[in-house]
Amino acid sequence: MTPPATLPGLRLLLRHQLRYLARTPAATAAQVLGTALGVASVVAVHLVSERIQARLDADSVTEYTHILRAGSLTEDDYFDLRARWRNGAVTGIEAVVPVVEGYAAAGGQPRRLVGIDMLARPDGRVGSFAGAKLPRRRLLADRRPAETGREGPSGAAIDLLTRNAVLAGKALGLAPGDVLRLNDTEVAIVGVFGSTADWFVGDIATARRVLDRADPTAVWIRAGADSPVLERWLPGITAGFRQPDSLDLGRGLRARPWSEAEPTRRFALALLFNLGALGMLALFVAAFLVYQSAHANVARRRSSDAQLAALGVPRGTLRLLFVGEGILLGLMGAGLGTGAGWGLAALLVQGPAPSPDVLPLSGVAAAKGAVCGVGVAALGAFAASTRSPSRLVPRAWAAGAALLLLLSAWSATLAGAFGIVLALCLLQIAVLVPWSGRALRRLFERGSAPMGVVHRAAVRSVANQLAEVHVAVGALSVAVAAAIGIGIMVDSFRRDFSGMLDQRLWEGVHVETAAPLPDRAASLDPVRAVPGVTDVRAYGRASVALDGVSARVTLTRGDAEEARRYGYGNPFPEAVLLNEGGARALGVAPGDTVRVAGGRGSRAVEVAHVFRDYGAPGPRIIAATDQFEPLLDGIAYDSFSVLTDGSQRDTVAAALQARFPGAVVRDHVETRQLALDVFDATFEIASELTLIALLVAVAGLYNALSELQARRRGENRLLYTLGVGEGRIALLATQQNGVIGVAAAVLAIPLGLAIAWVLCVEVNPVAFGWSIPWTPTAGSILPPVALGIAAALLAGLAPTRAAARAVTGAARHELA
Amino acid sequence: MLQVDGVAFQRADGAQVRHILRDVSFRLGPGQVAAVWGPSGSGKTTLLNLIGGLLRPDAGAVRVVVEGAADRSREIAVHALSRAGRLRYRRRHVGFVFQFLNLLPTLTVEENVLLPLELNGLRNRADEALGRLGPLGIADLARRFPDTLSGGEQQRVAIARALAHAPALVLADEPTGNLDADNAARVADCLWEQVRDARAGLVLATHNERLAERADIVVRLRQ
Known part of the structure; x- marks a missing residue:
C-alpha cells in the first residue's frame, strides 16, 4: 500500500518543484509570458470593445432603447408619464428623459441640437456623451471650471446646467472654450463628444432657449436590459439578442424602438454585436494559448514525474502540486498580462501620442483576464498531469464539440449560430488537426513522396507530433480562420451596405415630421x-x-x-x-x-x-x-x-x-458618410483585434515548437553525429515549422469560409433580420493565410536556432 | 589506418581543470578491432568522440588513413580539421553504433540504412547496403519502423547503417550494453563479422571484459 505523502515529503516535493522552475528559467518564463500574452489580448479586446461601445453610444445614442415622438406631445404629457412610471403604473423602464431637438443655424449652416433633461434619470446618468456618465451627486457638487481650473466633462457638467453651454460633436472641429451663436443665442462649447458626430448636445433648457420651443419634441426611454451581466462580460454580444418591441405607455402613447426610428442605431448595434463576437473568438484563442503554456510546462517534466510516481508519491499529490504551480504561474502571468493589455488597449484607442483622456481599467476586464489566466492555467496543468492526457482531452473536446454542433444545428437562434462557430473551432483543434497529422504520416509512411530520406524523416516527425501539438496548431488555425471569416464578413458587409446606401439615399434631404x-x-x-x-x-x-x-x-x-x-x-x-x-x-x-x-x-x-x-x-x-x-x-x-x-x-x-418646426431633417449625403465612417472606424479596430488574436496564436505556437524541437533533440544529435551540419539541421527545423504553418493555414481556409458563412447567412439574419451576401474573395483569404504561414516561421525562428545550437553543445558530451 | 598519438583532453569544471584523458596512444589496422576498456567515467566515450571528430584533443593527434580517389589512400589529420572538415570526415569516413538512440524513429529500417548514402550522395550503392540486411537476419524487417523492433534487431539495423557507406572506421559505444547475454553475443558476432568483411576498423568502447577479450587491441583506461 502506498503511504500517504507526509508533510516533510510534501515540503521536499515543493522544494524540488520550485528548484526545477528556477533552474529552467526560459521554460518557466515561457509559461508566464504565454499566459501574460493571452491575458493581455483578453483585457485589450475587452477594453477596446467597451470604448467602442461608449463611442457608438455617443454617436447614435444606443444607451436608450425607445423613443416616444408625438405631434402634440406637451410637457404635461411628459410629467404625466413620469408620474405614472414612478407610481409603478408603467413598468420595465429604467429611464424617461424628455428631449427638445431641432436644427439651429450655426455660422450659416443648419446644425442639429439635442437638448436632454440632464437631471431626469433617477440614476443620475445623462448618457455617454463625452464619456460623461456623471452621477448626479457629482454633478451638483461639482464646481465651476473657473474655480477648479479644469476643463472636460466633470467641469463641463455644471456649465451645461447653469448657462448656455453645449457639447460639440467631434466632427464639428470645435474645442472647449470656443463660443458660437446658435440661432440668436450665444453658447459656449464646454466639451467634445463622439468620434463622427456632427451635432450639439446640451441641457433641455438651453435647447428650449435656442430653438424657441417649450414642449419636448420627444421622450427617450431606456427599457431594462435583457442580460446586463452577460453584456458586462462580453460587451456588444447582447446587441444580437432579441430586439425590443414597441412599448405601450398608456393614454394612447406608444414608444417605438430606437432601431425602427433610427436606422443608424440598428447599424450601430450590428457593429457592436460583431465586435462582441470577435471578442469571444479572441477569448477562445487566448484560452488555448494559456492552456498550451501550462500544459507544456507540466509535460516537460514527464520523466521526473514518472520517477516520483515510481518512488510512491501518489498521483493526486503530484496533480495537486502541478495545479498549484499552474495557479501560481497563472497569477504572475495574469498580473503582467493585465498591465500589458491595458497599455495595448490605450495604444489602440488613443494612438501613440500621449492623451489626457486616460483609458480606465474596468474591474470586469481585470477579472476576465484573471479568470482566463489563472483558471485556464490550472486546467492545463491538471490535464497535463492526468495519466493519458494526449488521448483523453481531445476525445473529450471532440465529444463536447459534436454534442454542441448537434444541439446548435437544431436551434435557429443566435446562440445556436454561435454554438456552430464554437463547435467548428473545437472540432478543428480536437479532430481535424490531429487527423491531418495522421493523414500526413500515412502519406509519407508509404515512402512514395519525392523527397530525400532526411526530409522524409523531418516531415514524418512533424506529422507524428502534430497530434501532440494540436492545441497550438489548432489555435493558430482558428486565429487565421477568424481573420479570414471576419475579413470576408466585413468586406461583404461593407460592399453590400455601401451599395444599399447608394441605392437608398439619393441626392437630397429626408424629413421626419413631428x-x-x-x-x-x-x-x-x-x-x-x-x-x-x-x-x-x-x-x-x-x-x-x-x-x-x-x-x-x-x-x-x-x-x-x-x-x-x-x-x-x-x-x-x-x-x-x-x-x-x-x-x-x-x-x-x-x-x-x-x-x-x-x-x-x-x-x-x-x-x-x-x-x-x-x-x-x-x-x-x-x-x-x-x-x-x-x-x-x-x-x-x-x-x-x-x-x-x-x-x-x-x-x-x-x-x-x-x-x-420640430421635424428631423437629415441630409442624405451626410448620413451616408456618417454611416460609412462609423463602419470603417469600427472595423479598423476589428482588424487590429484580429491581429492581436493572431499574435497570441503565434506565441502559443512558439511554445509548442520549442517543445517539439526539444523532443527532437535526440534525433538532431544523431543526425549531427552522422554528419548533418548545424545549418542543415536548422533548415530542417525551418521546413518543419513551414509544414506546421502551411497545415494550420490550409486547414484555416475551410473553417474561415464556414465562420464567414455562419456570420453572414446565419448570425446576422437571426440577430438583425438581414443576411450579408457571402462573397469570399482572394483578397479576404490570401493575406491571413500568408500571415499564418509567416507567423509559424517566425514563431519557429528561436526554437530552430536553439535546435541547431543544442546539437553542437550537447551532442559532444552526451552522445557517442 | 587509425593512429592515436599522445591524446589528452581536459574540461573546465568551475575553477578547476578536470583531466579526462592523458597521453592515450594506439594504432589500428584495417579489419582490426580495438576495445577501449575501463570503468565508468574513465573517458571511453570521450576517446570515441575525439576519434569521431566530435571533440578536438587538447594535445596529441588523431590520424586516419582512408581510401581516396582512384584507390589512392590519404591520411586525414582529424585533430587539425576545422569544424566543417570534421563534419565531412565524420559523414564520409565514420560509422556509429550506440547503446541507445541509434535509429531515427521516423524512418523505416531500409530508410535508416540508406541515410548515410543519401548524406554522402552515394545512392548508387543502395543495393549493396541493403544486401547487408540479409546476413544480419533483418531483411524481412526492411519496411518496419524502429519502434516495432526488439533491442537486438535495432542494434543489427544500426550495424547495417554504420557500414552502409563503407566507412574507414566504425565507432561503437557500448553496443550491447542494453541487451541480454544471448542477444549481446549475437550482436557482437554480427558486428565483428561485418566489420571484417568491410575491411573497416572498429573501435569499441565497453566495460564488458568478455567482449574486450575478443578484440585485437585493448586500450585500458584508468579513472
Missing part, C-alpha cells in the same frame, strides 16, 4: 417651389396584416425610381416589395402571393422583390399609395424625401427646418 401631415398637397407643394428641389416624395406609414402576420407598410409611388432604391428595376403599381425579415417570417419568395389586410379591406398581391432592410427587424412592405391607400386605416404621412440637384442641400435643409 406629426403626420394633415394635407399632403398643401404641405408639400410649397416645398417643390424651393430653389434646388427637383422632386418631393411623401411616405405614408400604416399597420397591416400580411398573411395574418402583423407588418408595417410604407406607401409611396410605385415607379421604377422608387423600386431602384430597393434594388429592383421595375415599376410595381400592383405588387409589393417585401423586406428580407418579412420574407423569412412568412416563408415567401419573389413571385409568391401574400394577402395584405388593412382596416378597410384586403387583397392578394404578388411579392415582386425581396429587399435587404437594415432598418426594420419585422415584416415591412413597400406599396404604391394609389393602390393600397383605400385598404388602410390610420395612415400617417409623417416623412418625405426632398430630392435636390445637389447644389443647395444645406439651404434646402434650413428652409425645411423653418417650415416644419
Whole structure:
C-alpha cells in the first residue's frame, strides 16, 4: 500500500518543484509570458470593445432603447408619464428623459441640437456623451471650471446646467472654450463628444432657449436590459439578442424602438454585436494559448514525474502540486498580462501620442483576464498531469464539440449560430488537426513522396507530433480562420451596405415630421417651389396584416425610381416589395402571393422583390399609395424625401427646418458618410483585434515548437553525429515549422469560409433580420493565410536556432 | 589506418581543470578491432568522440588513413580539421553504433540504412547496403519502423547503417550494453563479422571484459 505523502515529503516535493522552475528559467518564463500574452489580448479586446461601445453610444445614442415622438406631445404629457412610471403604473423602464431637438443655424449652416433633461434619470446618468456618465451627486457638487481650473466633462457638467453651454460633436472641429451663436443665442462649447458626430448636445433648457420651443419634441426611454451581466462580460454580444418591441405607455402613447426610428442605431448595434463576437473568438484563442503554456510546462517534466510516481508519491499529490504551480504561474502571468493589455488597449484607442483622456481599467476586464489566466492555467496543468492526457482531452473536446454542433444545428437562434462557430473551432483543434497529422504520416509512411530520406524523416516527425501539438496548431488555425471569416464578413458587409446606401439615399434631404401631415398637397407643394428641389416624395406609414402576420407598410409611388432604391428595376403599381425579415417570417419568395389586410379591406398581391432592410427587424412592405391607400386605416404621412440637384442641400435643409418646426431633417449625403465612417472606424479596430488574436496564436505556437524541437533533440544529435551540419539541421527545423504553418493555414481556409458563412447567412439574419451576401474573395483569404504561414516561421525562428545550437553543445558530451 | 598519438583532453569544471584523458596512444589496422576498456567515467566515450571528430584533443593527434580517389589512400589529420572538415570526415569516413538512440524513429529500417548514402550522395550503392540486411537476419524487417523492433534487431539495423557507406572506421559505444547475454553475443558476432568483411576498423568502447577479450587491441583506461 502506498503511504500517504507526509508533510516533510510534501515540503521536499515543493522544494524540488520550485528548484526545477528556477533552474529552467526560459521554460518557466515561457509559461508566464504565454499566459501574460493571452491575458493581455483578453483585457485589450475587452477594453477596446467597451470604448467602442461608449463611442457608438455617443454617436447614435444606443444607451436608450425607445423613443416616444408625438405631434402634440406637451410637457404635461411628459410629467404625466413620469408620474405614472414612478407610481409603478408603467413598468420595465429604467429611464424617461424628455428631449427638445431641432436644427439651429450655426455660422450659416443648419446644425442639429439635442437638448436632454440632464437631471431626469433617477440614476443620475445623462448618457455617454463625452464619456460623461456623471452621477448626479457629482454633478451638483461639482464646481465651476473657473474655480477648479479644469476643463472636460466633470467641469463641463455644471456649465451645461447653469448657462448656455453645449457639447460639440467631434466632427464639428470645435474645442472647449470656443463660443458660437446658435440661432440668436450665444453658447459656449464646454466639451467634445463622439468620434463622427456632427451635432450639439446640451441641457433641455438651453435647447428650449435656442430653438424657441417649450414642449419636448420627444421622450427617450431606456427599457431594462435583457442580460446586463452577460453584456458586462462580453460587451456588444447582447446587441444580437432579441430586439425590443414597441412599448405601450398608456393614454394612447406608444414608444417605438430606437432601431425602427433610427436606422443608424440598428447599424450601430450590428457593429457592436460583431465586435462582441470577435471578442469571444479572441477569448477562445487566448484560452488555448494559456492552456498550451501550462500544459507544456507540466509535460516537460514527464520523466521526473514518472520517477516520483515510481518512488510512491501518489498521483493526486503530484496533480495537486502541478495545479498549484499552474495557479501560481497563472497569477504572475495574469498580473503582467493585465498591465500589458491595458497599455495595448490605450495604444489602440488613443494612438501613440500621449492623451489626457486616460483609458480606465474596468474591474470586469481585470477579472476576465484573471479568470482566463489563472483558471485556464490550472486546467492545463491538471490535464497535463492526468495519466493519458494526449488521448483523453481531445476525445473529450471532440465529444463536447459534436454534442454542441448537434444541439446548435437544431436551434435557429443566435446562440445556436454561435454554438456552430464554437463547435467548428473545437472540432478543428480536437479532430481535424490531429487527423491531418495522421493523414500526413500515412502519406509519407508509404515512402512514395519525392523527397530525400532526411526530409522524409523531418516531415514524418512533424506529422507524428502534430497530434501532440494540436492545441497550438489548432489555435493558430482558428486565429487565421477568424481573420479570414471576419475579413470576408466585413468586406461583404461593407460592399453590400455601401451599395444599399447608394441605392437608398439619393441626392437630397429626408424629413421626419413631428406629426403626420394633415394635407399632403398643401404641405408639400410649397416645398417643390424651393430653389434646388427637383422632386418631393411623401411616405405614408400604416399597420397591416400580411398573411395574418402583423407588418408595417410604407406607401409611396410605385415607379421604377422608387423600386431602384430597393434594388429592383421595375415599376410595381400592383405588387409589393417585401423586406428580407418579412420574407423569412412568412416563408415567401419573389413571385409568391401574400394577402395584405388593412382596416378597410384586403387583397392578394404578388411579392415582386425581396429587399435587404437594415432598418426594420419585422415584416415591412413597400406599396404604391394609389393602390393600397383605400385598404388602410390610420395612415400617417409623417416623412418625405426632398430630392435636390445637389447644389443647395444645406439651404434646402434650413428652409425645411423653418417650415416644419420640430421635424428631423437629415441630409442624405451626410448620413451616408456618417454611416460609412462609423463602419470603417469600427472595423479598423476589428482588424487590429484580429491581429492581436493572431499574435497570441503565434506565441502559443512558439511554445509548442520549442517543445517539439526539444523532443527532437535526440534525433538532431544523431543526425549531427552522422554528419548533418548545424545549418542543415536548422533548415530542417525551418521546413518543419513551414509544414506546421502551411497545415494550420490550409486547414484555416475551410473553417474561415464556414465562420464567414455562419456570420453572414446565419448570425446576422437571426440577430438583425438581414443576411450579408457571402462573397469570399482572394483578397479576404490570401493575406491571413500568408500571415499564418509567416507567423509559424517566425514563431519557429528561436526554437530552430536553439535546435541547431543544442546539437553542437550537447551532442559532444552526451552522445557517442 | 587509425593512429592515436599522445591524446589528452581536459574540461573546465568551475575553477578547476578536470583531466579526462592523458597521453592515450594506439594504432589500428584495417579489419582490426580495438576495445577501449575501463570503468565508468574513465573517458571511453570521450576517446570515441575525439576519434569521431566530435571533440578536438587538447594535445596529441588523431590520424586516419582512408581510401581516396582512384584507390589512392590519404591520411586525414582529424585533430587539425576545422569544424566543417570534421563534419565531412565524420559523414564520409565514420560509422556509429550506440547503446541507445541509434535509429531515427521516423524512418523505416531500409530508410535508416540508406541515410548515410543519401548524406554522402552515394545512392548508387543502395543495393549493396541493403544486401547487408540479409546476413544480419533483418531483411524481412526492411519496411518496419524502429519502434516495432526488439533491442537486438535495432542494434543489427544500426550495424547495417554504420557500414552502409563503407566507412574507414566504425565507432561503437557500448553496443550491447542494453541487451541480454544471448542477444549481446549475437550482436557482437554480427558486428565483428561485418566489420571484417568491410575491411573497416572498429573501435569499441565497453566495460564488458568478455567482449574486450575478443578484440585485437585493448586500450585500458584508468579513472
